[in-house]
Amino acid sequence: MNNATQLTPALEVKNITKTFTLHQQQGVAYTVLDDFSFSLNRGECLVLNGPSGQGKSTALKILYANYLPDSGEVWFHFNNHSVELYSSNTHQVVYLRENHIGYVSQFLRVIPRVSALDIVAEPLISQGFDESASRDNAAELLTRLNIPEKLWSLSPYTFSGGEQQRINIARGFIKPVPFLFLDEPTASLDEKNKQVVLELINEFKQNGTAVVGIFHDADIRQDLADKIIDL
Amino acid sequence: MFDFNFQEIQPILKVENLNKLFGFNKGCQNINFELFPGEVLAIVGESGSGKSTLLNSLSGHEQPDSGDVIYHAKNEQDYSLYKINESERRLLMRTELGFVHQNPRDGLRLRISAGGNIGERLMAVGERHYGDIRSKGENWLEQVEINSDRIDEQPRFFSGGMQQRLQIARTLVTHPRLVFMDEPTGGLDVSVQARLLDLIRQLVQKHQLAVVLVTHDLSVARLLAHRIIVMKQSEIVETGLTDQVLDDPQHPYSQLLVSSILN
Ligand SMILES: Nc1ncnc2c1ncn2[C@@H]1O[C@H](COP(=O)(O)OP(=O)(O)O)[C@@H](O)[C@H]1O
Ligand SMILES: Nc1ncnc2c1ncn2[C@@H]1O[C@H](COP(=O)(O)OP(=O)(O)O)[C@@H](O)[C@H]1O
Ligand SMILES: [Mg+2]
Ligand SMILES: [Mg+2]
Numbered sequence: 001m002n003n004a005t006q007l008t009p010a011l012e013v014k015n016i017t018k019t020f021t022l023h024q025q026q027g028v029a030y031t032v033l034d035d036f037s038f039s040l041n042r043g044e045c046l047v048l049n050g051p052s053g054q055g056k057s058t059a060l061k062i063l064y065a066n067y068l069p070d071s072g073e074v075w076f077h078f079n080n081h082s083v084e085l086y087s088s089n090t091h092q093v094v095y096l097r098e099n100h101i102g103y104v105s106q107f108l109r110v111i112p113r114v115s116a117l118d119i120v121a122e123p124l125i126s127q128g129f130d131e132s133a134s135r136d137n138a139a140e141l142l143t144r145l146n147i148p149e150k151l152w153s154l155s156p157y158t159f160s161g162g163e164q165q166r167i168n169i170a171r172g173f174i175k176p177v178p179f180l181f182l183d184e185p186t187a188s189l190d191e192k193n194k195q196v197v198l199e200l201i202n203e204f205k206q207n208g209t210a211v212v213g214i215f216h217d218a219d220i221r222q223d224l225a226d227k228i229i230d231l
Numbered sequence: 232m233f234d235f236n237f238q239e240i241q242p243i244l245k246v247e248n249l250n251k252l253f254g255f256n257k258g259c260q261n262i263n264f265e266l267f268p269g270e271v272l273a274i275v276g277e278s279g280s281g282k283s284t285l286l287n288s289l290s291g292h293e294q295p296d297s298g299d300v301i302y303h304a305k306n307e308q309d310y311s312l313y314k315i316n317e318s319e320r321r322l323l324m325r326t327e328l329g330f331v332h333q334n335p336r337d338g339l340r341l342r343i344s345a346g347g348n349i350g351e352r353l354m355a356v357g358e359r360h361y362g363d364i365r366s367k368g369e370n371w372l373e374q375v376e377i378n379s380d381r382i383d384e385q386p387r388f389f390s391g392g393m394q395q396r397l398q399i400a401r402t403l404v405t406h407p408r409l410v411f412m413d414e415p416t417g418g419l420d421v422s423v424q425a426r427l428l429d430l431i432r433q434l435v436q437k438h439q440l441a442v443v444l445v446t447h448d449l450s451v452a453r454l455l456a457h458r459i460i461v462m463k464q465s466e467i468v469e470t471g472l473t474d475q476v477l478d479d480p481q482h483p484y485s486q487l488l489v490s491s492i493l494n
Contacts, residue, residue: 023483024490065472067479090458090472091267111454113429126436 008077009039010178010210011063016072018058032058036072038229042178045201045211045224050231056214057106059231060181063212064103065093076100076179098127102180102204104172106187108164110157117142117152120170127175134174141170145196161188173200180204182213186220198223241303243268243409243441244289249298251288256464259285262298264460264470268408271435271442273452273473275488276462282445283413285462289443290411291324302327305408325355329407333414335394339386339401345372346382348401356405371400375430392423396430403434409441416451428454449492453477461485 018033032055040046048056061067063074065085074085076096083096097103111119117138124134142152145166151159156167165188172180182201186194194217201224205211215221221228242265249262259281266272274282287293289300291312300312304327312320324330332338339348346368353364369379375396386394395415402410415431416424432455435442446452452459452473459476461469461484469482480486 020479023486061478066474068471068475068481089265091270093472094270094457111429111432112425 010042010044010077011038011040011212012073012075012077013038013063014073014075016059016062016074017070018055018062018067019070033062033069033231038227040210040212040227042208042210043205044226045205045213046227046229047221047225048212048214048231049221049228054231056231057183060183060212060214063179063181064097064101078178098123100177100179102172102175102177102209104169104180104182104185106183108156108168108171110155110164112157113155115153116147116156116159116167119156119167120174123171123174137174138170141174142166144200145170146193162190162193165189166193169197169200173204176207176209177204178209180209180211180213182211182215184214184216187216194220240268241307242266243270243303244443245299245301245303246289247299247301249285249288249295249300251284251293251295252465253284256466257281258465259288259462260465262467264467266409266441266443268441269439270458271440271444271456272458272460273456274443274445274460274462275447275449275452277488278447280462281465282447282462284465286411286413286443286445290328290330291320292330302409325352326405327408329402329405329410331395331398331402331410331412331415333417335386335391335398338398339394341387342385344383345377345386345389345397348386348397349404352401352405367404371404372397374403374434375400376426390423391419392427395419395427399431399434403438403440406438407440409443412442412444414446415444416446416448431455449477449488461488 014037016033016036019029019031021027021029036059038046048059050056058067062069076083117135120138120141121134125131147166156164169185186197201211244266246262246264250260252258252260262285274285276282288295294313302310302312304310310323346365349368349371350364353367358364368382372379372382377393377396386397416427444455456473459473460467463484469476469485476485477489480489
C-alpha cells in the first residue's frame with residue numbers, strides 16, 4: 001500500500017437523489033434522499049443513523065444498485081481502478097458484486113432445496129473456488145456464529161429469525177472484500193452472537209474494508225463508527 | 232488483493248433493431264440488447280407480449296422481418312444468424328446453441344429410448360463410437376438426476392418432470408455455449424418445478440452457460456437470472472439487474488407485474 005492509495009477514498013457517493021413514484025397508486029411520488037453524499041476511506045466504518053422510514057436501507061441499496069437513484073454517482077476506488085456504478089453495464093455490476101462487495105440484507109432470501117452450508121459457501125464457489133475448500137470456510141464461519149452442526153445440511157427455510165440472520169451474515173462475510181454493506185445485521189441476535197459479528201466487522205476493517213452499516217444498537221454504533229450520517 | 236480485474240469481454244450475442252410482427256403489436260419490435268458469456272437473462276411479461284416470438288428469432292428458428300442477431304462463436308468470429316446460409320446456421324444451432332422447449336414433446340422423440348435421445352444429438356455433431364455415446368448418455372442421465380439404468384426406456388413412459396430433465400440432458404450433451412429456454416418449468420406441478428429449477432441453476436453455474444430464459448413467473452427470474460427484460464405488447468419497457476427490476480421497478484407496467492405477485 002502506498003501513500004497515493006491511502007489518500008484516495010475507497011468509496012465516494014455524490015449527490016444521490018431518490019424519489020419513489022407509485023404508478024399503481026395514482027402516481028404518488030415522494031423523495032427519500034435529496035443530495036446525499038459522503039466519502040469513506042479504506043478500513044473505515046460509516047454508520048447510517050436515524051428513525052425508521054428515513055431512507056437508511058434505501059441509501060444502502062443504492063450503493064449496491066439494488067435500487068435505482070434518480071441522479072448521482074457511486075464511485076468504487078481500487079488500487080489502480082475506479083468504477084462508477086451507474087455508468088457501468090449490468091454485466092460489470094454483477095462482476096463487482098460477486099467479487100468485491102459483501103452485502104448483508106435485513107432478511108435472508110432462502111433458495112429452495114439448498115442447504116445452509118451451501119448458501120454460505122456459494123459466493124466463493126461462484127467465484128471459482130474449490131467446492132470443498134469453500135464448504136470448509138463456510139463451516140468455520142457457521143461454527144463461529146454458533147450455528148449447530150446438525151442444521152448445516154438443512155434448508156434454512158424452517159430456521160428461527162436469529163438463525164436465518166446468522167446464515168445471512170456468514171454468507172456476507174465468506175469472502176474477503178474491499179466493500180461491505182450491512183443492513184441491521186445484529187437486529188435479532190443475542191449478546192454472544194452480537195459480539196461475534198462485531199469481531200467479524202472489526203477484522204474486515206483491519207484488512208482495509210470500507211464498511212457502511214445500519215445498526216439498531218447504540219453501543220454497536222459507538223463501537224464501530226468512524227463516521228455517522230443522520231438521515 | 233482488491234484489484235479490479237474485470238476483463239473487457241465480447242458479448243456472446245448482440246441484438247440490433249430486431250422486428251418480427253404478425254400483426255399490430257403482435258410479436259416483437261425495436262429489440263436491442265447484448266448478452267455476455269455466462270450471463271442469464273430472463274424475458275418476462277404477460278402471455279401474448281411476444282416473448283416466444285423474440286426467443287425464436289434469437290435462436291435461429293424464426294426469420295425476423297428486419298434487424299440483426301449476431302452470435303460471437305467459439306472461434307471468435309461473428310455470425311449474423313440470418314445472413315449466413317441455412318446450412319451454416321443449422322451447424323451453429325447443432326453445435327454451439329441449445330433450445331429447451333416448454334413442452335418436452337417438442338424437444339424429445341418420445342418413441343426412441345432415453346439414451347437414443349441423447350445419442351442422436353452426439354451423432355449429429357459427428358460422434359460415431361457407440362461405447363462413448365452410451366457412456367456419455369449414462370453420465371448425462373445421472374447429471375439430470377435420472378437413474379442411468381433407465382437408459383433404454385422410452386421417455387413417453389416418463390413423468391413430465393423427468394421428460395423435461397431428459398430434454399435438458401439432450402440439449403446440454405453437445406456443450407452449447409448459449410442456451411434458450413421457453414418456460415422450461417411451465418407445465419409442471421409446483422413441487423416438480425422447484426426441483427427442476429434447482430437443477431437448472433446448478434447446471435448453468437457448473438457449465439458457465441449463457442442463457443436466455445422466457446418465463447411469466449417472476450420467482451423463476453429471481454432465482455435464475457442476472458438480468459431481466461420486461462416486455463409489453465411486443466416492446467421492451469424496462470431492463471436492468473434482476474433484483475433492481477423486481478425490488479424497485481420503474482415502469483408502470485413493471486410495477487403492476489411486481490405488485491401482482493403474492494409474497
Ligand atoms: N421499493 C420501494 N418502493 C416504494 N417505496 C419504498 C421502497 N422502499 C422503500 N420505500 C419507502 O422509502 C422510505 C424509506 O424507507 P427505508 O429506506 O426502508 O427506511 P429505513 O431503512 O430508514 O427504515 C419509506 O417511506 C419506504 O416506505
Ligand atoms: N406464427 C404466428 N402466426 C400469427 N400470430 C402469431 C404467431 N406466433 C405468435 N403470434 C402472435 O404474436 C403475439 C405474441 O405471441 P408470443 O410471442 O407467443 O407471446 P408470449 O410468448 O409472450 O405469450 C400473440 O398475439 C400471438 O397470437
Ligand atoms: Mg431499513
Ligand atoms: Mg410464449
